[in-house]
Amino acid sequence: MPDHKIEPVTIPSLQTKKEKNEKIVALTAYDFPVAKIVDEAGIDIILVGDSLGMVVLGYENTIPVTMEEMIHHTKPVSRAAKRGLVIGDMPYFSFHLSLEESVYNASRFLKEGGAKAVKIEGASKKRLRLIETLVEAEIPVMGHIGLTPQSIHHLGQYRVRGKAVEEAKSLIDEALNLEKSGIFSVVLECVPDQVARIITEKLKIPTIGIGAGPFCDGQIIVFHDLVGLLDGRLPKFVKKYLDLQGLISQALNNYIEDVKEGRFPDKSHSYHLKPETLRLIEKDKPRKK
Ligand code: KIV
Numbered sequence: 148m149p150d151h152k153i154e155p156v157t158i159p160s161l162q163t164k165k166e167k168n169e170k171i172v173a174l175t176a177y178d179f180p181v182a183k184i185v186d187e188a189g190i191d192i193i194l195v196g197d198s199l200g201m202v203v204l205g206y207e208n209t210i211p212v213t214m215e216e217m218i219h220h221t222k223p224v225s226r227a228a229k230r231g232l233v234i235g236d237m238p239y240f241s242f243h244l245s246l247e248e249s250v251y252n253a254s255r256f257l258k259e260g261g262a263k264a265v266k267i268e269g270a271s272k273k274r275l276r277l278i279e280t281l282v283e284a285e286i287p288v289m290g291h292i293g294l295t296p297q298s299i300h301h302l303g304q305y306r307v308r309g310k311a312v313e314e315a316k317s318l319i320d321e322a323l324n325l326e327k328s329g330i331f332s333v334v335l336e337c338v339p340d341q342v343a344r345i346i347t348e349k350l351k352i353p354t355i356g357i358g359a360g361p362f363c364d365g366q367i368i369v370f371h372d373l374v375g376l377l378d379g380r381l382p383k384f385v386k387k388y389l390d391l392q393g394l395i396s397q398a399l400n401n402y403i404e405d406v407k408e409g410r411f412p413d414k415s416h417s418y419h420l421k422p423e424t425l426r427l428i429e430k431d432k433p434r435k436k
Contacts, residue, residue: 171365182227225261235262268295270321282329290325294337358384
């Protein structure tokens with residue numbers, strides 16, 4: 148039975164937020180328990196990002212992530228999300244061959260994964276044609292420009308995009324072209340805040356920033372970065388709200404100590420027989436000589 152008290156976030160409601168100047172809050176999730184917490188907290192957009200490859204599957208970058216892995220992780224997130232809009236991230240090489248194969252792959256996020264939309268990196272002419280075709284096939288698309296991690300080998304390194312005049316102008320053009328092609332929102336990743344502001348003012352659709360400053364219509368961040376679940380150097384744009392890795396390590400140390408010292412399990416974590424049952428069992432015990 149649907150819960151009638153919960154009003155799910157929709158693409159039109161995100162658009163309304165932009166028009167009313169209300170910030171959109173987005174976060175990634177990759178499994179059921181985290182997606183449930185994220186959804187219940189009131190996050191508007193839950194992205195099953197291909198960052199999955201790095202933060203969950205242990206790959207060095209997002210390139211190896213497959214369609215099967217993405218669908219596998221999108222399903223539990225969709226099952227958990229009662230309010231947030233679930234978006235599936237199209238992994239590298241799932242939208243680079245024929246239009247037909249790309250549309251089929253995108254449709255899998257909706258039909259099998261239960262997502263409401265897909266996200267696609269890039270804004271080349273070919274990408275714009277693909278987006279038009281997806282929108283025509285009733286598949287809502289979120290764009291993603293600026294730093295596009297799937298182009299890592301082309302870019303050479305993860306760095307801020309749009310610092311130079313020509314690069315900034317081409318980012319603005321890319322955003323406008325994407326809007327024309329029919330996307331409902333766009334992620335701006337690692338873009339100077341002034342460039343993000345110009346794009347946000349020029350577009351009618353919402354911009355969602357990650358490392359793009361405060362002027363975007365919304366913000367997104369990777370869940371594991373926000374809660375401090377991984378070690379290593381975090382990018383400048385990440386704000387770590389919790390040291391979950393530290394908390395988990397502390398809990399594990401306590402568990403190890405408790406088991407070694409015989410403090411766990413104690414009476415309260417054990418099952419017990421009734422005294423009369425115990426007496427009957429002990430009565431039948433073979434006597435020691
Ligand atoms: O894969 C991802 O998590 C993303 C977001 C960081 C925007 O693309």
